[in-house]
Amino acid sequence: MARRTRTQTLTIGLAVALGLGLGVVASEPAAAASRMACEDPSHLCVSGGGKFEPDVQTGPKDKKKRVEKAGSTLSLEVEGGRGSLFVNGRYAGTAPMSSISVPAGRNDVQVRDGSTVLAGGVLTVPKGASLSVTVKHP
């Protein structure tokens, strides 16, 4: 009787261990996918404290309020393709880019691949922030 109980305990233990293991394995790619994927309708996701408003442009006041040397940086990644970043009407670089200097404040940004605009709008950059921008290529 005692032997049977021990066998049952061992079986349940193995099943639990296997289940936990499979759960961890299965949840790992899902977690990575949720980290990577940008599901925002604007096709642009930003992390690190910034804010993106699609399909709008800055006004003259925003331009005056920008702080050029505020130590703010931006990194860009384009999911599923390529693209170049334009900040305040000028070329800033081509993805992937890491830690390029950007003015603090409200900035006009556009990411495009040739004639296709992948994302465009106003990106608000806090002073000294390090933003990570992910753009989804359609």
Add this chain to the structure above:
Amino acid sequence: MALALPLQMLPAVAIAAPKKVTPADAAAKRTEAQTLGRDLASADPTAAGMHYDAKAAEWGDPVLFLDAADAYLDAAEKGSDIAMAEAGIERARIALDLLYFQLDATADKNFRMVETADIADLIARANIAIDRGEALMEEIAKAAEAATVATTDEGEDEKKKKKKKKRKPGNGRGLFIAGAVATAAGSGLAVMGVAGLAVGAVNQNRAEDPTVYGEEYDAVEAKGRRGNVIAGVGLGLGGALLVSGIVMLVIGKKRMNKAAPAQENVVMVAPSLNGVAISGRF
């Protein structure tokens, strides 16, 4: 080799460039870059591409990116380098990004790299560069594939050669011995066949004798049949063995004769107590 100059290394300073840049300003700056670029291109297209790359990124000049694309594609063609072709295509695409952006409403009106009228021609040039790059990549990949197949074939040929080398006949001694054995066995069997024939003939004569009949006749007939079987087997098998043995002997002897000169006719001269000793093997 990865991209000649990784995109991350391109200085992204266009946003920190002068407040106002006209196409004429850009052209003047570009001319300097192109002068050095042309000198570099003749000697080392990759170096020229990297030079154009760095200069193009300073202000985001689409023309210099196109120059970089052409230089990288030349390097790809020269060195059959797919990575260079990819770099060339990417630079042409960056040029397209810049050219289309200049037509966009959000582009800085005070920052113009080229005249708007020239944009269509430059877009066409970029597309030509992309097409050329893609064709080059295909060509290089095909050539690499063909080279791989050729290498595999060469390997197989070498293996076959090795196999052939292994099969290379020896000095014919083995064949000669086998021939001798076969001839001897064939002769034996042939003799046995002849004996069988004789037994058959003798018993045939006896069987034809009218005084032989009944059990005696049956015994004579059985002996005669046995003799005939022995004659058939002995002559047939023995003859075949004899013929093949003789052929093997002849071929073996020929091979031995061919192989022999290297081993035979060796004359050795050595000093001896009385003078010179000459010995040899003929």
